[in-house]
Amino acid sequence: MSAATPTPQDAGLPAPPVLPSSRFGDQTTSSASATKPTILHLGDDIRWNHELYAELSTKFRIERSYSMGREEFKTALKERKWGDFVGMYRPFWNTGGEMGNWDLELISLLPESCKIYASAGAGFDWVDTKTMAEHGIIYCNSASACTESVVDVAIVLILSAYRAIPWSFLAARSCSATEFADANQNIAAVTHNPNNTILGIVGLGKIGYRIAQKASTAFEMKIWYHDVVRMEEREKAIGAKWCETLEELLKNSDCIVLATPFSGAVLLSHAQFAQFKRGSRLINIARGKLIDEEALLKALDDGIISAAGLDVHAHEPHVNKELAQRKNVMVLSHTAGASVESHVGFERLGMENLLGFLGGGEAVTPVNLHWLKKRE
Template sequence: MAKYKVLHIGDPIKYNHDIYARFASEFDLIQPSAAERERDAFKQALKERRWGDFDAIFRPFWNTGGEMGRWDEELISLLPSSVKIVASAGAGYDWADVDVFAKYGIIYCNGAAASSESVADISLFLILSVFRNLRWSHAAAHSLNPTQFLDAHTNSPLSARNPSTQTLGIIGLGQIGYTIARKVHAAFNMRILYHDIIRKPTELEKAVNATYIPTLEELLGSVDCVVVSTPFAGRTLMDRATFGKMKRGARFVNVARGGLVDEEALVEAVESGQVSAVGMDVHANEPYVHPRLAGNSRVMMLSHNAGGTVDTHVGFERLAMENIEGFLLRGEALTPVNLHLVKGGSKL
């Protein structure tokens, strides 16, 4: 029986060599050259059917294999009809139109499960930062200025709160969001409210003391800190109107995607006191950050490193292979994102 063919885009694997050996024995692997991964060259190769009828696309790294740019209708429509699954490293998929993949009967799988622990750990840091004014204190200590030090020492406690006395709102309780809830519950014992398009089973809610809120507006007006952990679906989630629905003086944390937030609206919210502190790992115009946010002592910024650990990269690589193995060999992918959109569930 002929083996399934897998198109491997991006650099060779780095970590899971034993799993890759098994993977390579199970499938016929095709790896385009770096030149063939540029968008125009990649499109031309697909038009020429240079790689024939392959069944899966494997992208083991989040920072290579993306040279062809956004996977949109223009690109996806050129794939052979034999393609059944795309498995990629990385938690976010703003670079891929997963609904268009579904239109062509292709399941898209991401690596959020591999980065959940790392992202949740950073989320705890940012939640603690916004409640305890850590950006203010940190900057003052590093300034080597005794006046700034004494200002932070004396005044930052006047608006600081213990997280355990506050209510946390999570937008998006998927793999990452639920891990954040689990860690927040264990570390801070906070009351947790959440909003998502899919409600978690009751037993999972109870395990982290989480309550489902059916509308975003109700959530925003009910919590002391909002954490955004939902995928970017091509539209802004937090704008002037939504920031205006938050409790005055509430905190805001974004560990999802910068494009979910109107940063001009966020600047206005912080400077007006509508939002009292911000923690952000992601930015709307990376690698550039908003200068007014960067200069504000109530805004803690990171360089999109929430998921950035060796452990995450190992997991990304492994999960991309295991998704393809699970689907092609056993009929079930491990972390499908758009399965509910694929007519009939799959093409197998």
């Protein structure tokens, strides 16, 4: 059950005046509450970080949109329903996003006072962060809050691909003696231990690096990686090998893990699958649209890919039926980052971004600073 939104009075905290050093400047009115800049809270009530929310409420007036469809949300922005809010806060990934993709159509309707959007979740392919930056808005994600949860699921998928866990699970779950016996007697001929094999990671960010740490320590896997930037300190820490090209990584790895953001283009299609080491495995805990699923099916049919583990899918919430029915493919429901610990962190990190940046300091997890243009 969602907790009621606490007020400053509930927490026994006074409402302080606006600080001159804040990002939003002085706003003087006759009402004490009206002097506080406004933050638009998208979606459900917070559930865990009530003390921090109370602190946010002492410094800002919180307006709520709750769950609102795109057309209704657009109308509300046009009518300035929430006034000149200075920031937006979305504490959950499954609520507060009913208005759909944040593109120019929505972003252009935001008030000029809006400086920051702090949202739950790691991925941000649904947000045009470049356009936000061009409108003077910093977008902050919450990837660090779900790192451990995502990485743990990545490890599960790696093991499932090496050890044919989907085949064994489905055979046992069928309650068929024939299918059970088939798995029991034949799985050993096609499964392997991951020890001393090469794990190729595409994207050695926080999640990719943590996958490398756990895989190299627990399973003694050799780490190779490809990224747009070489990360020599991380290389040395885990004994990783950098591949300057994606092709080099694909040709040499026994298992590939995608841990890179979706930039708007498919990363793996027919040409790339032709470069894979034959019999290798593919894990995706990043974004489904990174993979051409028809090309993956062909690679599985041709034996180029021996097994796959997919937490994400190209056309969510719809899962490719041909992939889902294969006993050498583990499919999940985009739940790698779903844990209580992740959600607690999403809530907290969003508020920390707002308090830090709007208080005159810096945002904790901005993703579009390189595009940001300050308004004159």
